[in-house]
Amino acid sequence: MQELDQFRRDVRAWLQSNCPESQRQPITAQEQYWGGRRGKFPSEDARRWYEAMRDKGWICPEWPTEYGGGGLSDRQAKIIKEEMRSIKARAPLYGIGIWMLGPAILEFGTSAQKQHHIPAIINAQYRWAQGYSEPGAGSDLASLQCKAEDKGDHFLVNGSKTWTTSADKCDWIFCLVRTDPAVKKQEGISFLLIDMDDPGVSTTPITLISGESEFCQTFFDNVKVPKENLVGEQNKGWSIAKALLVHERKLMAEMGSDSPRQVIAPNEAARNYLEFANGKIVDSKLRDELADYDMQMHAVALTHFRCFEEKASGLRSPAPLVMKYVGTEAEKTRSELLLAIMGSRGLGWEGDDFTAEELDTLRLWAMSKAMTIAGGSSEIQLNVIAKSVLNLPQPGEK
Amino acid sequence: MPMVLNEEQRLLRDTANEFLATNSPVAALRKLRDERDPLGYEPQLWQQMAELGWASIILPETFGGLDFGFLGLGVIMEACGRTLTASPLFATAVVGASAVLLGGSEQQKTELLPNIAAGKLTLALALEESHHHRPCHIATTALAQGEGYLLNGSKTFVLDGHSADKLIVVARTHSDERDSDGLSLFLVDPMSAGVSCRRSLMVDNRNAANLRFEQVQLPPDALIGEAGKGWDILEPVLDRGRVAIAAEMMGSALEAFERTVAYLKERSQFGALIGSFQALQHRAAQMQADIELCRSILLQALIAVDETPEQLPLLASLAKAKLNELAKRVSNEAVQMHGGIGVTDELEIGFFLKRARVTMQIFGDTGFHRDRYATLSGY
Numbered sequence: 051m052q053e054l055d056q057f058r059r060d061v062r063a064w065l066q067s068n069c070p071e072s073q074r075q076p077i078t079a080q081e082q083y084w085g086g087r088r089g090k091f092p093s094e095d096a097r098r099w100y101e102a103m104r105d106k107g108w109i110c111p112e113w114p115t116e117y118g119g120g121g122l123s124d125r126q127a128k129i130i131k132e133e134m135r136s137i138k139a140r141a142p143l144y145g146i147g148i149w150m151l152g153p154a155i156l157e158f159g160t161s162a163q164k165q166h167h168i169p170a171i172i173n174a175q176y177r178w179a180q181g182y183s184e185p186g187a188g189s190d191l192a193s194l195q196c197k198a199e200d201k202g203d204h205f206l207v208n209g210s211k212t213w214t215t216s217a218d219k220c221d222w223i224f225c226l227v228r229t230d231p232a233v234k235k236q237e238g239i240s241f242l243l244i245d246m247d248d249p250g251v252s253t254t255p256i257t258l259i260s261g262e263s264e265f266c267q268t269f270f271d272n273v274k275v276p277k278e279n280l281v282g283e284q285n286k287g288w289s290i291a292k293a294l295l296v297h298e299r300k301l302m303a304e305m306g307s308d309s310p311r312q313v314i315a316p317n318e319a320a321r322n323y324l325e326f327a328n329g330k331i332v333d334s335k336l337r338d339e340l341a342d343y344d345m346q347m348h349a350v351a352l353t354h355f356r357c358f359e360e361k362a363s364g365l366r367s368p369a370p371l372v373m374k375y376v377g378t379e380a381e382k383t384r385s386e387l388l389l390a391i392m393g394s395r396g397l398g399w400e401g402d403d404f405t406a407e408e409l410d411t412l413r414l415w416a417m418s419k420a421m422t423i424a425g426g427s428s429e430i431q432l433n434v435i436a437k438s439v440l441n442l443p444q445p446g447e448k
Numbered sequence: 449m450p451m452v453l454n455e456e457q458r459l460l461r462d463t464a465n466e467f468l469a470t471n472s473p474v475a476a477l478r479k480l481r482d483e484r485d486p487l488g489y490e491p492q493l494w495q496q497m498a499e500l501g502w503a504s505i506i507l508p509e510t511f512g513g514l515d516f517g518f519l520g521l522g523v524i525m526e527a528c529g530r531t532l533t534a535s536p537l538f539a540t541a542v543v544g545a546s547a548v549l550l551g552g553s554e555q556q557k558t559e560l561l562p563n564i565a566a567g568k569l570t571l572a573l574a575l576e577e578s579h580h581h582r583p584c585h586i587a588t589t590a591l592a593q594g595e596g597y598l599l600n601g602s603k604t605f606v607l608d609g610h611s612a613d614k615l616i617v618v619a620r621t622h623s624d625e626r627d628s629d630g631l632s633l634f635l636v637d638p639m640s641a642g643v644s645c646r647r648s649l650m651v652d653n654r655n656a657a658n659l660r661f662e663q664v665q666l667p668p669d670a671l672i673g674e675a676g677k678g679w680d681i682l683e684p685v686l687d688r689g690r691v692a693i694a695a696e697m698m699g700s701a702l703e704a705f706e707r708t709v710a711y712l713k714e715r716s717q718f719g720a721l722i723g724s725f726q727a728l729q730h731r732a733a734q735m736q737a738d739i740e741l742c743r744s745i746l747l748q749a750l751i752a753v754d755e756t757p758e759q760l761p762l763l764a765s766l767a768k769a770k771l772n773e774l775a776k777r778v779s780n781e782a783v784q785m786h787g788g789i790g791v792t793d794e795l796e797i798g799f800f801l802k803r804a805r806v807t808m809q810i811f812g813d814t815g816f817h818r819d820r821y822a823t824l825s826g827y
Contacts, residue, residue, distance in 0.1 A: 052706065064646070078472050101455070123623055139614060187662055254584055259793060316827060317825060317826075319473045320827055321827075326827070327827070329827075330822070330823070330827065331822075331827050337822055337827060338815075338818055338819075338822075339826075340827065341818045341819070341821050341822040341825070342818060343821075344743075344825060345770060345818070345821060348745075348766055349741040349742070349744060349745050349766070349770060350741065350743075350749075352744035352745055352748050353740060353743075353744040354449040354742070355451060356452075356744040356747065357744070359450045359452055360451075360452055362450075363450065364450050365452055365744075367740075368736060369740045369743070369744070371735040371739075372733075372736060372740045375733075376737050376740075376741060379798065392672075429730070431731075431733075432729065432730040432733040432734065433726070433729065433730075435736050435737065436729035436730070436732060436733045437735035439733075439736055439751060440709050440714060440729075440732055440733065441713075442709070442713065442723040442728075442732065443712075443713060443721040443723045443724040444724060445719060445720075445721075445724050445725060445726075446720050447721050447724045448716065448719065448720055448721060
């Protein structure tokens, strides 16, 4: 415990002297650094901050030092995160390379894949996209059809992937592909890394209700992928996909309480947009809804904390399996509540009649609708809880 | 402190569950009800519970206590919730003991606490005056008379009010009827002249009473704490009570939920187990999610009593409000998912439904605690 206290003091001191003042403000979408071949630093301070963190090994503090990580324990990594949050430090680098692919390669990849891709993620060399869903394979992900034929020294990939986040800005994509169409659907899937500069790869953005085109559809037309880009065994990709989904759901669950774009908390918005009398919100229904939301978020935050403590103590509980569901549902509630609190000021689409914060709130409200769909919809999450936690019978079971 | 039970606490939980399943299953409550038991609990069982140290679980060793803290108490309350065990545990060992511990003089502590610990003294807090929890709305008066006080007023929903050896009465020694200032706590012998008591028969078959105080003479040493400053004792006592009753509610909700999930796995309709139907699976999964959130809240609130009392008011309101909601949802769904047999007296699920409605009112309903949470949060 004492060692951790000392570690915390060291982290605090290092952050104080290395995190530029401009990097301790709430971040907008334009100010995020995502790396990659075409990635640009939004500012000189953002570059200094990223480089300092990279050289310290704290871009991914719990990854092994031989690949550029910090080699630290989960508890130490958590302390860094907490100390960064306490000074409102921005994340120096964003990307699903850090959040999702890196952990998968560290667990399932070959030594050569680790040597190449892990440092490339930390050094922001490639920006990664994820190729899971297809137009015909959403909630029923395992029915995916994008095929990769074994051609001896390479795979020949044909098909398409949808909801490939920011794929038009990405350099590489990790994909679930069908390598054996003859077996049970989960048993013929492989996990491939594909360079998006390869001939035959093309991407089209999809405009969403938020007006943004964060998601894309990516097409593969006779794309040759070298065998060395297969992660794990051929036809064993589903278990990697499942491990990654657990990870993705954890991230999405935490976004509600830890969103990089969180503009304003509902209880702060209440001060600016609602009438108060004797220290209380006059609109008793909104006051009650706000308290209900704050209580739910309080409970969610405590449960994240409990999940961490249980993991650290080697205890298992059902809690991690419910977090994607409760976290993203709470995120939706937050957006609805903010709109209700802001009234007509929360309805602006663009222009000078509204503040940047108001416009962002509206766009985030539209985006929050995707949170309970992506990464396994709320309904799929409930199926998972019913099956894995409650051991309820499968459809038709007698 | 980490939000996980240590080995000692897990052992206590297992022992408690085992002891109560053997000695006080739900059938014991049914028996008390059917026999219209005048006391409303089994004194022999309470003696055994005291011998196990449960009556003194939060008391310091100097007063014969086990000093296991509130996490330990939470484990016992939860176990009692699972079996709907009727006993003086809540009114005496949690609420009464806390009032004496937090507000009593050295003499009062020395006199009362070891007897509580030994299971020889039961207490009841006479607080409520209306049908909703309004702890500051006190019209009962205790006016200075000579060296002592003269008590007048009436109380309702006094848990264990008809069976307790001593009453702790909240009365007003000055100020307006709705002010937290001017309240005082008094230790009153229910046999004193001017005290009358009528037992209320409640839906949960547990103990509650209406009390009247007419010109009751109180000696000066009946006062607990300082005159007019009773709120400083009462508020933390209520918060401790809220967290403890929330733990009991967690036990009852878990038991009702587990019995319901088991039923979903054995009942067949349309040629399939009903637990295979998504309409029921999703509702069960949502309850599981609520249970996980409530578990975290409860652990943190129990820890706060002993370690971070400055956070207790907010956490106690969070815990009581959320467990109220859980108790309502789970008890209703338990009946609905059992179908027709769910509304029969033979099935024990009905006992859980009924107890839930009473615990939901004890020391504040959901609206009370949402309002308090909002006020404490500055809006």
